[in-house]
Amino acid sequence: MNIKTKLTLVIGALVAMIVLLVSLSIVNLQILTATEPNSPAAGPGLQRALLWISTIGGFCIVIGIFMLAVLPSYFNKPIKKIIDGIKDIANHNYDCRLNLESHEFKEVSENFNRMAKRLSDYHSSTLVQIKAAKNYMEAIINSVKEPIIGLNNELTILFINDEALNVLNLKREEVLQKSAQDISLRNDLLRRLIRELMDSQKENKVGKTEPLKIYADNKESYFQMKYMQINKPGNNNSGSINEGYVIMLKNITEFKELDSAKTTFISTISHELKTPISAIMMSLQLLEDSRVGDLNDEQKELAQSIQDNSERLLNITGELLNMTQVESGKLQLKPRITKPIELIEYAIKANRVQAEKFNIQIEVQYPENKIGKLFVDSEKIAWVLTNLLSNAIRYSPENGRIIIGVRQTDDNYIEMYVRDFGKGIDPRYHQSIFDHYFRVPGTKVQGSGLGLSISKDFVEAHGGTLTVESEVGKGSCFTLRLKA
Numbered sequence: 001m002n003i004k005t006k007l008t009l010v011i012g013a014l015v016a017m018i019v020l021l022v023s024l025s026i027v028n029l030q031i032l033t034a035t036e037p038n039s040p041a042a043g044p045g046l047q048r049a050l051l052w053i054s055t056i057g058g059f060c061i062v063i064g065i066f067m068l069a070v071l072p073s074y075f076n077k078p079i080k081k082i083i084d085g086i087k088d089i090a091n092h093n094y095d096c097r098l099n100l101e102s103h104e105f106k107e108v109s110e111n112f113n114r115m116a117k118r119l120s121d122y123h124s125s126t127l128v129q130i131k132a133a134k135n136y137m138e139a140i141i142n143s144v145k146e147p148i149i150g151l152n153n154e155l156t157i158l159f160i161n162d163e164a165l166n167v168l169n170l171k172r173e174e175v176l177q178k179s180a181q182d183i184s185l186r187n188d189l190l191r192r193l194i195r196e197l198m199d200s201q202k203e204n205k206v207g208k209t210e211p212l213k214i215y216a217d218n219k220e221s222y223f224q225m226k227y228m229q230i231n232k233p234g235n236n237n238s239g240s241i242n243e244g245y246v247i248m249l250k251n252i253t254e255f256k257e258l259d260s261a262k263t264t265f266i267s268t269i270s271h272e273l274k275t276p277i278s279a280i281m282m283s284l285q286l287l288e289d290s291r292v293g294d295l296n297d298e299q300k301e302l303a304q305s306i307q308d309n310s311e312r313l314l315n316i317t318g319e320l321l322n323m324t325q326v327e328s329g330k331l332q333l334k335p336r337i338t339k340p341i342e343l344i345e346y347a348i349k350a351n352r353v354q355a356e357k358f359n360i361q362i363e364v365q366y367p368e369n370k371i372g373k374l375f376v377d378s379e380k381i382a383w384v385l386t387n388l389l390s391n392a393i394r395y396s397p398e399n400g401r402i403i404i405g406v407r408q409t410d411d412n413y414i415e416m417y418v419r420d421f422g423k424g425i426d427p428r429y430h431q432s433i434f435d436h437y438f439r440v441p442g443t444k445v446q447g448s449g450l451g452l453s454i455s456k457d458f459v460e461a462h463g464g465t466l467t468v469e470s471e472v473g474k475g476s477c478f479t480l481r482l483k484a
């Protein structure tokens, strides 16, 4: 029997009872009043009729109350079960099943159970797949021989490979899903990594920092820290959202060792070359002085050429020696109080012959009374100015003009500048000219590409800066800025 029939029967029975009650009472009362209203039988007849009416009426009320109590829950129960089932599914409880007996809900519960089973099968299969993919990723990360650490944007460690655990001297269970900042309180290296990461974030550096010296594998090792920011596209194409970071450490110990071997080699060779070059120059001096006989014009020309090239060779070995000093960290400054004009005069003197050769005018801008003194290694800074002036001469046309000058800034810095009106430098190369061995492509003038990089190192070792302003065809201005 379906609900509709049940409902029809119940309501039908109720209506029939009410009709029966009403008709019985009407018939009874009619009979009573129609026959003998004043007869003695009318009293008990009326009583009987009232008894019937109240009995049947009471019975109807009881049935009514019963239906009122039972019917709502009868219909509500299966609907509630269905709602609970849907809630379970929404909460990913795919094991829930419905067991509704009544005819019309049976089909609903069968379909619901079928759906739940399919969802459960799908869920367990995707879980297995996700787990397999995760294991696969972990195997890849672990097989990488460089330390790798993955963090979310709150710096919780999401993954870390064996190599990183080894270098950091940590255990996997101690770090996974833990805050890197908390762990870094008791781990110096992790603290450095996090600090470098945060610093590079603040300074907006691109994923690479200074090498880290780490004691690993029972020896001092050098690691280059690299990091990647993991970004996810934002909603409605509104830029990207930072999801976290991956820190990678590249072991560069081998390269460092090779680099240091190279530096030692260059340093030894340059040093060894200085003595024979000086001997050649001394011999040339003797030839020039005509102490060993007069030279004819052709011989003089050859001697001059040998002299020029020996000087160049001596310059190059000097530059190489300076470079190795910086690279090996052996650069020792001997600062003393120095007047900037002394440095300028030294640089002009060192370049006088060269400037005269190309008929170049050197102009000095020096506001005597306004310039303070410097506390610097005068040899090194004089070398820098000499090199800048030599470049200005070499990269200027014949009969050109060069300005060398000093000014003092309001924030108490002394700026020394060398300005030429030569070929200038394309802005593309303004950074690279300060790199070792870099020469602007197409530069015909001979050179080693070392002068500016060494100059920058020397100035920075004093806490100063060396910068360039230049425009192709208009000339260049190199400025050296040091604390007064």
Ligand code: ADP
Pocket (backbone or CB within 6 Å): 391, 392, 395, 420, 422, 423, 424, 425, 433, 438, 439, 440, 441, 443, 446, 447, 448, 449, 450, 451, 452, 453, 476
């Ligand atoms: P070198 O001059 O020995 O090649 P430097 O390190 O002094 O090495 O200079 C690097 C490069 O920068 C030069 O090769 C040259 O191309 C460019 N350069 C340096 N100074 C000047 C200048 N005053 N004018 C134009 N180009 C310059």
